[in-house]
Each structure stands twice: as structure tokens, then as C-alpha cells.
Amino acid sequence: xxxxxxxxxxxxxxxxxxxxxxxxxxxxxxxxxxxxxxxxxxxxxxxxxxxxxxxxxxxxxxxxxxxxxxxxxxxxxxxxxxxxxxxxxxxxxxxxxxxxxxxxxxxxxxxxxxxxxxxxxxxxxxxxxxxxxxxxxxxxxxxxxxxxxxxxxxxxxxxxxxxxxxxxxxxxxxxxxxxxxxxxxxxxxxxxxxxxxxxxxxxxxxxxxxxxxxxxxxxxxxxxxxxxxxxxxxxxxxxxxxxxxxx
Amino acid sequence: xxxxxxxxxxxxxxxxxxxxxxxxxxxxxxxxxxxxxxxxxxxxxxxxxxxxxxxxxxxxxxxxxxxxxxxxxxxxxxxxxxxxxxxxxxxxxxxxxxxxxxxxxxxxxxxxxxxxxxxxxxxxxxxxxxxxxxxxxxxxxxxxxxxxxxxxxxxxxxxxxxxxxxxxxxxxxxxxxxxxxxxxxxxxxxxxxxxxxxxxxxxxxxxxxxxxxxxxxxxxxxxxxxxxxxxxxxxxxxxxxxxxxxxxxxxxxxxxxxxxxxxxxxxxxxxxxxxxxxxxxxxxxxxxxxxxxxxxxxxxxxxxxxxxxxxxxxxxxxxxxxxxxxxxxxxxxxxxxxxxx
Numbered sequence: 021x022x023x024x025x026x027x028x029x030x031x032x033x034x035x036x037x038x039x040x041x042x043x044x045x046x047x048x049x050x051x052x053x054x055x056x057x058x059x060x061x062x063x064x065x066x067x068x069x070x071x072x073x074x075x076x077x078x079x080x081x082x083x084x085x086x087x088x089x090x091x092x093x094x095x096x097x098x099x100x101x102x103x104x105x106x107x108x109x110x111x112x113x114x115x116x117x118x119x120x121x122x123x124x125x126x127x128x129x130x131x132x133x134x135x136x137x138x139x140x141x142x143x144x145x146x147x148x149x150x151x152x153x154x155x156x157x158x159x160x161x162x163x164x165x166x167x168x169x170x171x172x173x174x175x176x177x178x179x180x181x182x183x184x185x186x187x188x189x190x191x192x193x194x195x196x197x198x199x200x201x202x203x204x205x206x207x208x209x210x211x212x213x214x215x216x217x218x219x220x221x222x223x224x225x226x227x228x229x230x231x232x233x234x235x236x237x238x239x240x241x242x243x244x245x246x247x248x249x250x251x252x253x254x255x256x257x258x259x260x261x262x263x264x265x266x267x
Numbered sequence: 268x269x270x271x272x273x274x275x276x277x278x279x280x281x282x283x284x285x286x287x288x289x290x291x292x293x294x295x296x297x298x299x300x301x302x303x304x305x306x307x308x309x310x311x312x313x314x315x316x317x318x319x320x321x322x323x324x325x326x327x328x329x330x331x332x333x334x335x336x337x338x339x340x341x342x343x344x345x346x347x348x349x350x351x352x353x354x355x356x357x358x359x360x361x362x363x364x365x366x367x368x369x370x371x372x373x374x375x376x377x378x379x380x381x382x383x384x385x386x387x388x389x390x391x392x393x394x395x396x397x398x399x400x401x402x403x404x405x406x407x408x409x410x411x412x413x414x415x416x417x418x419x420x421x422x423x424x425x426x427x428x429x430x431x432x433x434x435x436x437x438x439x440x441x442x443x444x445x446x447x448x449x450x451x452x453x454x455x456x457x458x459x460x461x462x463x464x465x466x467x468x469x470x471x472x473x474x475x476x477x478x479x480x481x482x483x484x485x486x487x488x489x490x491x492x493x494x495x496x497x498x499x500x501x502x503x504x505x506x507x508x509x510x511x512x513x514x515x516x517x518x519x520x521x522x523x524x525x526x527x528x529x530x531x532x533x534x535x536x537x538x539x540x541x542x543x544x545x546x547x548x549x550x551x552x553x554x555x556x557x558x559x560x561x562x563x564x565x566x567x568x569x570x571x572x573x574x575x576x577x578x579x580x581x582x583x584x585x586x587x588x589x590x591x592x593x594x595x596x597x598x599x600x601x602x603x604x605x606x607x608x
Contacts, residue, residue: 027382035370103366107427110331110362111383112355 028121079201092126093171163224314482359428418449
């Protein structure tokens with residue numbers, strides 16, 4: 021089983037290294053957000069105890085992980101359309117291995133993107149020296165697994181990429197805005213705070229902030245536990261739906 | 268080891284590689300496979316011949332454990348359909364549409380296949396080289412598959428299906444969409460695999476010439492049922508050897524005339540009547556005389572030696588390629604669109 025997962029993971033990585041120039045284009049957008057939203061809002065938004073740019077940087081790391089992860093998961097639609105999924109489905113490999121291989125592959129790529137974003141932020145002097153990077157990577161990994169699974173779940177419900185724009189507007193953008201990436205959620209109206217507690221990205225970004233020495237919304241172990249819970253649940257739902265959807 | 272060889276030969280003669288028993292597959296109310304019984308022997312190059320929507324692909328998918336049957340059962344290499352992984356290890360499957368990863372190179376595509384079928388590293392490397400040689404793609408192994416032509420892709424897929432030494436190779440419409448020259452080339456490869464590697468091959472096709480040229484035995488399948496099964500030559504013998512195609516604008520009159528003269532072995536089409544006969548060239552004059560006497564004008568007469576197409580018409584009552592999609596096609600396409608075949 022571990023070899024099957026590895027085989028599928030390996031393919032994702034080969035494909036990723038083959039198209040590594042795409043990293044540039046997927047990093048540009050978050051950097052633009054960081055600079056313009058960061059500089060723009062810094063002049064009028066005051067967050068007690070922290071510079072807005074420092075607050076924003078982990079949020080943008082969460083953003084790039086969110087987008088790359090969901091996209092990796094959704095890429096199963098292409099595997100289906102271009103037929104490669106059948107090659108995997110007819111092989112003596114369990115559906116669980118396929119889901120795990122795909123998830124790990126997507127998560128690896130998302131963490132690489134997150135790391136690049138973290139490095140850029142650090143180069144801009146936005147990451148405090150007292151950061152615990154190991155724990156930050158842990159949160160990046162868990163967040164990636166969550167959203168690759170969500171991408172896979174979306175892929176089992178869609179037969180083509182046509183509906184992706186709708187999903188982008190109705191699911192991914194709300195996930196991003198509710199997560200507290202751009203503004204502290206404790207100052208938002210109650211309904212918004214309430215909704216944000218059901219958003220895995222809230223805990224992902226909060227966990228990254230905590231591990232980077234920025235005061236988070238909830239204690240770091242709460243972030244970790246809730247996020248891990250989301251991961252397990254979403255992988256299981258994804259696995260179930262994938263088994264059911266077949267070819 | 269000589270003892271092994273003799274043992275292998277005795278097994279060859281007795282062993283059914285595939286045994287299908289009353290296999291049924293229903294999609295809601297549509298019966299795609301209707302109580303199919305079939306035995307396929309080791310080393311055969313067996314063809315499932317039928318129009319689109321006849322149930323060929325569905326049958327293959329059930330045998331490859333991709334689709335559970337509604338009822339009935341089958342044994343593949345001695346395993347029943349529940350033993351999914353054992354069956355999958357022992358078969359190779361080449362799908363109708365390409366299932367290669369275009370972004371990867373030929374070698375990488377084969378490598379991931381070897382990994383998924385648990386070939387250890389050394390064997391994997393050795394087999395990749397062997398099968399690339401077999402389909403003459405060795406010099407292009409490091410090219411991305413998206414740069415390959417349709418024929419090269421198909422050959423690579425066949426090579427990949429062979430890599431893990433399957434006992435049976437399933438080919439679903441192996442030459443669909445290929446030009447005649449490439450098709451001939453793919454045929455040669457299929458033939459070689461069957462003869463040189465003594466591999467059992469089961470293919471589906473709706474090309475009559477393909478079934479005729481390649482297969483030792485053919486099952487004609489229509490509306491989910493097997494209507495005839497034999498070697499291409501024997502099938503051709505089951506019908507009269509010649510066919511006279513009479514074109515006329517007075518179909519009704521011609522049919523009445525033939526019936527009045529107790530000629531009953533014919534099939535009626537939109538503007539022609541196909542007459543089954545033994546000695547076509549001799550009866551043409553009589554036929555024309557008879558027609559002109561009864562004021563039935565014949566536009567043209569064509570004498571055709573029997574082909575598999577005639578056999579097909581004989582058993583199914585229609586031509587294999589019909590212009591209009593049948594209701595079965597429509598449903599099949601609808602099912603395909605939802606991804607459930």
C-alpha cells in the first residue's frame with residue numbers, strides 16, 4: 021500500500037517539477053496582494069500590538085496554500101478527462117491508496133508554495149526571528165491536506181472544469197475571507213465570527229501565526245487539534261465519495 | 268526446463284482462460300449485457316464484434332472488475348470476479364481512449380505502471396526496455412507523450428498493458444480513430460504478441476475487416492446478446508457464399524416478384540434488395556429476364572462474394588454501421604456523459 025501511495029505521489033511531483041515555471045505565476049498574485057493590500061491598509065488599519073504587514077504575511081501564506089491545494093485536488097477532473105484515472109483505477113491498487121497518494125502529492129506541492137511565500141515574507145522582514153518554523157511547517161502541511169481533500173471532494177461532484185468558476189466564487193473566496201487572513205476575526209460581527217469557526221483555514225492561519233510568534237485567536241494546541249480533526253474527516257469524506265464516483 | 272514446457276502445453280489445451288456464465292448488466296431499465304455465456308481458451312485472439320452500444324465495452328469492464336455485474340458470474344484465469352486484485356494483476360487492459368499521461372515521457376508512463384503493478388526495480392527497468400523494443404519506441408522513450416502521434420500512443424499503451432506479464436490482454440477498440448496505415452501497423456503488433464508471446468488477447472471492435480483479419484474466433488454481439496460465435500471462415504460458411512445486390516426504385520414490386528417465385532433468402536434495404544445465393548453469376552440473366560417481363564426495372568446488379576459484413580447482417584438483421592444512432596447508443600452516450608459508462 022505504501023508503494024502504491026508513493027507511486028501516485030511520485031507522479032504528482034514529476035509533473036510539478038516539469039512545470040516549475042508555473043510556480044512563478046502562482047506566487048506573483050499573493051506577492052501582489054501582500055504588497056498592495058499590506059501597504060494600502062497599513063496606513064488606515066490599526067491592529068493593537070502588531071504591524072498590519074506582519075499580521076497579513078501569514079494570511080497570505082495561508083492563501084497560497086489554499087489555492088494550490090484546492091487546485092491539486094480538483095486536478096483529478098483532468099485525470100478523468102484525459103483518461104489517466106482509468107489506468108490507475110484498473111491497476112491492482114486500492115481506492116484508498118489512490119486518494120492518499122493524490123492528497124500527499126497535492127499537499128507536498130502546496131507546502132512548497134507556502135514555503136516560497138514564507139521565504140519571500142521573511143526576505144521582506146515580515147517574519148519575526150523568534151519563529152518556530154518546524155511547527156509552522158506542520159500547520160502548512162495539515163492545512164494543505166485539508167484543502168486537497170476539499171478539492172478532491174469537489175472533483176467527485178464535477179465532470180468538467182466548467183463549474184469551477186462558480187465554486188471559486190461561492191466556496192473558495194468565502195473560505196479565504198472568513199479565515200481571518202486579511203483582518204482579525206475577533207473584531208467582526210458575531211455571524212461572521214461564527215461562520216469562521218467552521219472554516220479550516222481559520223485554524224491553519226491562526227496556527228501559523230501562533231508558531232511565528234504572533235498572538236493568535238485561540239491557543240496553538242486548539243488550532244492543531246481542530247485542524248487535524250478537519251483533515252481526518254475530509255480525507256474520509258473524500259475517500260468515500262471517490263470510491264463511489266468510480267470512473 | 269523441458270518438464271515445464273510439456274506441462275504448459277497440456278494446460279493450454281484444457282484451460283479456459285475466461286469462463287462467463289449468464290452474465291447480465293442492467294443500467295436502470297436498459298439491459299447492456301443480456302445473459303452472455305462465453306468460453307475463451309488460452310492463446311486465442313478472440314474478437315467481440317458489434318455496433319456501438321452492443322455491450323462489448325461493458326462486458327470487458329465487468330471482466331476487468333471495473334464494473335460489478337447485475338447477475339451471473341465469470342472466471343478469469345481461475346479467479347472469480349470478487350477476487351479483484353488477483354484478476355487485475357493477471358490482466359492487461361488497453362482502453363478505447365488514451366489513458367496515458369501526456370505530460371510524462373513514454374518511460375515515465377511505463378515506470379508508474381510498473382510501480383502500480385509492484386514490479387521490483389530491476390525487473391521494472393528490464394521490462395520497460397523490453398516492451399519499448401517490442402513496439403519500436405525505444406528511441407523515443409524520453410519524449411513527452413503529448414508529442415506522440417495517435418499510432419505511437421496506441422502502441423505505447425499496448426506495450427504498457429503487456430509490461431506486467433499479464434495472462435490476458437484486453438483491447439477495447441484498439442484501432443479506433445487511426446488511419447489505415449497505422450491501423451495495419453497496430454494489427455501487426457497485436458498479431459505478434461499473440462503468436463510470439465502466446466498471449467491470450469480479447470479485443471472489441473466494430474470494424475469487420477479488423478475482426479476478420481486478426482481474430483481466431485469471433486462472437487457477434489448485438490443488443491447485449493451473443494448471436495453467433497465461430498471462426499471468421501466458419502461464420503462465412505454459415506451463410507450462402509454469394510450476395511446479389513439489386514438496386515431498384517420499385518422495391519415493393521421486386522419483393523413481390525421474388526416471393527411469387529419462391530425466392531425467400533433476401534434482405535430488404537431502402538433502395539436495394541440483397542439476395543443470398545450459391546452461384547450468383549449464373550442466376551443474374553434469369554433474374555433480369557424475370558424482372559423485365561414483370562416490368563420491374565433494375566438499376567444495377569452487383570455480385571458480392573460473402574464477407575463478414577454479410578454474416579453480420581444475416582445474424583442481426585441490420586448493418587453494423589447505421590447512420591442514425593439507435594436508442595441504445597443514445598442511452599449509452601448519456602451514461603457515458605455521467606461517467607457511468
